[in-house]
Amino acid sequence: MTTASNRWQEESDVYNTDNSSFRFVLPPKSVVTFTGQVITEIITPFNDALNNFSKSTQSQNLVIDTTKPNYFNGDAGRAKRVSESDGYVVYQVTDLKGFSAIVYHHTGVWGGVSFQVSSDGNSWTTLPHESFNSVYSSMGWYRKNYFNRITPPVGTKYLKVLFSGAGAWEKQLADISIAVGP
Numbered sequence: 001m002t003t004a005s006n007r008w009q010e011e012s013d014v015y016n017t018d019n020s021s022f023r024f025v026l027p028p029k030s031v032v033t034f035t036g037q038v039i040t041e042i043i044t045p046f047n048d049a050l051n052n053f054s055k056s057t058q059s060q061n062l063v064i065d066t067t068k069p070n071y072f073n074g075d076a077g078r079a080k081r082v083s084e085s086d087g088y089v090v091y092q093v094t095d096l097k098g099f100s101a102i103v104y105h106h107t108g109v110w111g112g113v114s115f116q117v118s119s120d121g122n123s124w125t126t127l128p129h130e131s132f133n134s135v136y137s138s139m140g141w142y143r144k145n146y147f148n149r150i151t152p153p154v155g156t157k158y159l160k161v162l163f164s165g166a167g168a169w170e171k172q173l174a175d176i177s178i179a180v181g182p
């Protein structure tokens with residue numbers, strides 16, 4: 001978009017994620033210049049590379065796959081299902097603000113990735129997400145980036161990454177970053 005003063009030009013998609021924040025999705029090598037006041041919250045980044053399950057709890061049918069990192073852009077460990085039952089990883093944080101997850105899909109097995117949030121770890125609601133177009137890596141695998149489309153409700157303390165539907169190893173959670181509020 002372009003302001004009347006022509007001092008703010010942005011030609012990519014702009015998402016109004018809720019009534020208090022925006023998400024800008026820019027092509028690589030974009031240059032962003034901003035003049036004005038920026039009000040920021042203190043956000044603590046949390047990352048799990050899924051080399052093990054030390055940072056999460058998970059369903060019984062999830063395991064860490066460390067084979068063939070060369071198929072996954074060098075990623076050394078991914079969580080995958082070993083059955084077609086629903087499989088999930090759950091993270092507990094003090095105050096969930098958002099997430100960005102990397103999932104690898106094998107050719108033809110799209111969908112079946114969703115995200116749920118909870119304030120108590122018992123009652124779950126779906127958190128709407130968006131994803132970028134998948135990018136081919138190797139041997140039939142595609143890398144896809146998922147992120148929250150709306151800000152989680154105030155008081156959210158749990159995030160569940162849910163794999164469902166047909167297939168098992170064909171979807172693998174490679175990495176997730178979570179923004180945690182104060």
Ligand SMILES: [Ca+2]
Nearest residue numbers: 049075077174
């Ligand atoms: Ca990983």
